[in-house]
Amino acid sequence: MGENLKRVMVIGGGIAGIQASLDLAERNIKVDLIEKNACIGGRMAQLDKTFPTNDCSICILAPKLAECFRHPNITLHILSEVKNLSGQPGNFKVKILKKARYIKEDECINCGLCIEKCPMRVDDEFDMRLRKRRAIYIDYVQGVPSIMTIDRENCLFFTKNACRICEKVCEKEAIDFDQIDEEIELNVGSIIVATGYDIFNPKSIETLGYGRYPNVITALEFERLICASGPLGGHLTRPSDKNDPKKLAFINCVGSRDIKNNPYCSSCCCMYTTKEAMIAFEHDNEIETSIFYIDLRAAGKGFREYIQRGVNNYAIKYIKGKVAKILEDDQRNPLIIYEDISTSQVKQLKFDLVILATTMVPKKDANELAKTLGVKLDNFNFFKGESFHPQKSSKEGIFLCGACREPMDIPNSVIDASGAAAKAAEILMRG
Amino acid sequence: MSYNYFLGCVIPGRLPFIEASARKAFEEIGIKVGDQAKCSCCPDPTGTAQLDHESFLALGARNLCLFEENNSNILSLCSGCTETLKTVKHILDNDNDKKKEINSKLSAIGKNYKGNAEIKHFAEVLYENIDKIKEKVKKPLKDLKVAGHPGCHYLRPSEIINWDDPLNPKTLDELIEAIGADPVDYSLKNDCCGNPVEKSDKDISLSMLENKLQSMREAGADCIVCVCPACYQQFDFNQREVNKKKNTEYNFPVFYITELIDLALGMDTEGLGLNFHRIKVNEILEKIT
Amino acid sequence: MQTVDFEFRNELIKEDFSLNYCYQCGTCSSACPVAFITNGEYNPRKIIEQSLLGLKDLLIKDQKPNVWLCCTCQMCVEECPQNVFLTEIFEKIKNRIVVLGEPYPETYKVQAKSVLENGLAIPLTQPIIRRRDQLGLPKIESANIEEITKLLNATNFEKKINLMGENK
Numbered sequence: 001m002g003e004n005l006k007r008v009m010v011i012g013g014g015i016a017g018i019q020a021s022l023d024l025a026e027r028n029i030k031v032d033l034i035e036k037n038a039c040i041g042g043r044m045a046q047l048d049k050t051f052p053t054n055d056c057s058i059c060i061l062a063p064k065l066a067e068c069f070r071h072p073n074i075t076l077h078i079l080s081e082v083k084n085l086s087g088q089p090g091n092f093k094v095k096i097l098k099k100a101r102y103i104k105e106d107e108c109i110n111c112g113l114c115i116e117k118c119p120m121r122v123d124d125e126f127d128m129r130l131r132k133r134r135a136i137y138i139d140y141v142q143g144v145p146s147i148m149t150i151d152r153e154n155c156l157f158f159t160k161n162a163c164r165i166c167e168k169v170c171e172k173e174a175i176d177f178d179q180i181d182e183e184i185e186l187n188v189g190s191i192i193v194a195t196g197y198d199i200f201n202p203k204s205i206e207t208l209g210y211g212r213y214p215n216v217i218t219a220l221e222f223e224r225l226i227c228a229s230g231p232l233g234g235h236l237t238r239p240s241d242k243n244d245p246k247k248l249a250f251i252n253c254v255g256s257r258d259i260k261n262n263p264y265c266s267s268c269c270c271m272y273t274t275k276e277a278m279i280a281f282e283h284d285n286e287i288e289t290s291i292f293y294i295d296l297r298a299a300g301k302g303f304r305e306y307i308q309r310g311v312n313n314y315a316i317k318y319i320k321g322k323v324a325k326i327l328e329d330d331q332r333n334p335l336i337i338y339e340d341i342s343t344s345q346v347k348q349l350k351f352d353l354v355i356l357a358t359t360m361v362p363k364k365d366a367n368e369l370a371k372t373l374g375v376k377l378d379n380f381n382f383f384k385g386e387s388f389h390p391q392k393s394s395k396e397g398i399f400l401c402g403a404c405r406e407p408m409d410i411p412n413s414v415i416d417a418s419g420a421a422a423k424a425a426e427i428l429m430r431g
Numbered sequence: 432m433s434y435n436y437f438l439g440c441v442i443p444g445r446l447p448f449i450e451a452s453a454r455k456a457f458e459e460i461g462i463k464v465g466d467q468a469k470c471s472c473c474p475d476p477t478g479t480a481q482l483d484h485e486s487f488l489a490l491g492a493r494n495l496c497l498f499e500e501n502n503s504n505i506l507s508l509c510s511g512c513t514e515t516l517k518t519v520k521h522i523l524d525n526d527n528d529k530k531k532e533i534n535s536k537l538s539a540i541g542k543n544y545k546g547n548a549e550i551k552h553f554a555e556v557l558y559e560n561i562d563k564i565k566e567k568v569k570k571p572l573k574d575l576k577v578a579g580h581p582g583c584h585y586l587r588p589s590e591i592i593n594w595d596d597p598l599n600p601k602t603l604d605e606l607i608e609a610i611g612a613d614p615v616d617y618s619l620k621n622d623c624c625g626n627p628v629e630k631s632d633k634d635i636s637l638s639m640l641e642n643k644l645q646s647m648r649e650a651g652a653d654c655i656v657c658v659c660p661a662c663y664q665q666f667d668f669n670q671r672e673v674n675k676k677k678n679t680e681y682n683f684p685v686f687y688i689t690e691l692i693d694l695a696l697g698m699d700t701e702g703l704g705l706n707f708h709r710i711k712v713n714e715i716l717e718k719i720t
Numbered sequence: 721m722q723t724v725d726f727e728f729r730n731e732l733i734k735e736d737f738s739l740n741y742c743y744q745c746g747t748c749s750s751a752c753p754v755a756f757i758t759n760g761e762y763n764p765r766k767i768i769e770q771s772l773l774g775l776k777d778l779l780i781k782d783q784k785p786n787v788w789l790c791c792t793c794q795m796c797v798e799e800c801p802q803n804v805f806l807t808e809i810f811e812k813i814k815n816r817i818v819v820l821g822e823p824y825p826e827t828y829k830v831q832a833k834s835v836l837e838n839g840l841a842i843p844l845t846q847p848i849i850r851r852r853d854q855l856g857l858p859k860i861e862s863a864n865i866e867e868i869t870k871l872l873n874a875t876n877f878e879k880k881i882n883l884m885g886e887n888k
Binding site for chain 3: 642
């Protein structure tokens, strides 16, 4: 046995995975942190600010990212995915497929020259497809590890055997087209799944017009638009005509608490729409915001006070009444038809921009990962935890934390991660 | 699958030209549809159904029995009748107690509901044969901008109707395209025409109609097409009422989809009874010839 | 003063259990075309709320909101996140209005009478029969009136629709 198996694998490099990794590393336990993308950080890196403190998200995340990167007990496996699992708790054998990034990791200094010169334009997933990135790219500017990656599906060299401009301009000669995908086998004592979530696509709710009306967007798209490092550089303009929007509407429960879509509550929307309304007001004091809700679910510590601050200091109008219908006038202004339940009146209101708070849903590949690991999913396809030990998956030695097991906010994900880390460590302490 | 027509009350009793166009369309496409005698009012899902549920089920079940006894399925020309018959079938097939209750009423007239007859809206059958229609088009209705009005009971409640997408229907527009016309996209396509609420409040009914007409005008429609006689009446009879009340000048010719199909299949306008429409259709006929 | 009628509410729930699922979100009112035109005076959410609270008089006697204004477009049913079958519940309320002899729009009674007398909501008149011949349409054999009467006697239809006004 010996030191080799005082190792834990953490699958997923978002805030939950990072926290779990750091907790374990501080106990002198070795961690293999597996991340599918080229950078760790997950959804938290996409956010502008976090509730209830309204701290800048990347500012509070970055120290943890840096710590993960340089901690001697943490080995970062980026562009990696779990392909096969065998063995038993205390001694799992995991096969990882590590995709080639075509960059010499020790040479790249993240200067960005290659990005300037690359001729390809690809939809930027991190920026919710609101702008284009190049075929050679870093997920986001503050990404860790701060090393470039080449997207071989869109790189001219791989698709047409042409270009190679990045290779020519790189002063450190860091481009290496000869790299190949690697399969590595890791031997760990326990595993933590922290793969996070996707957001529900509101296109299927026809009557809200997402996808047809340019000025109806999702909350995550709004985060990118209002973020200083996002496609608009932090100056909010609306998609159709680039005007400054003055009247914003946030619609909660889009696709949530809805038998026809996602029957569960997404847990964060009431808080994050308040947050986004606050940020919008900070950017421009003339912005008027309205939040349409069914119930205001602000159950955490300081959350109710946060909502009250929204009312008192940020002029947010809270309107009880779920919105089912959005139309558009000929200036592409969304027209919301709603019932204000406090007065029973059914009215139409014109807005400049409408933001839909959509459900947190399991990642599309959750099924595949669950099958590979041999763990159960619940009826909503979230990883299934035990009733009294929600961080325990259906398989001994494999633990769950964060939004991959149920929708949760950042503070809860961090708490969850520490819990899973403790449970994972228990396995290693046996015998 | 053999079909017999369920004509309802409104079409044979008030708009017989719609019946004529439907019969001609199915004949031309090669679909044999027979007739069923002794049908009663379906009954009206927006009328009698609201007054007494039991009578609604009894009358509906009796109609279904007639077709069962004849070993045929139902091809309905009216969305309302389709909804009633599908609802009655859905309830009786899924609730054994209710079925026993209704059968005990039916026994008074010597009938017994078994649940063998299937119900289809005529546009369902047309859509299922859309390739045949495309083949037989002789005079495609080119450049005719048609505002398709699928209506409500054609689609909803989707659990019972079980046909097109209840919030974003496509079948009527595809039928319009199949005959060479251009189905316009207008913002209130999926809104109700307002006909059922006329029984309770004519003003509300006309306001709903006006909203639809305005949306159709903004989209540049030449004419309106329906698959339900209640919608047909609302559009053909009441544009004048809207104009009176609101000082507008709406004058859209209104067609049943079968009428446009007949024209596209090259049939002579003479036998179609188009002169019986309240809003004159001459301009449209000129446009397509 | 409004009083809660528990029996009314429980009976409604027994006839349509989906009434229980409503969490008063207002999706139905947002989707309802009549609610929009009447600025919320006709209000599906409110009708369900009052049903849940057993406010029988408001619904049956005062008819506020007026349940007869439902245009049966079923958008509420299609959009409801809890699968409350609103239009079916409205029908149950209307049936009760009829049976309790409370007033409702004449036009419904006119149609009902036609069904009782002719078996059809719209009877075949001579001019129409002539026009049918003109268009080459086959003759229609309508339902046997005795049979319809017998059936509707078994369900007490005539009695029910003649109750309007008896409560005055």
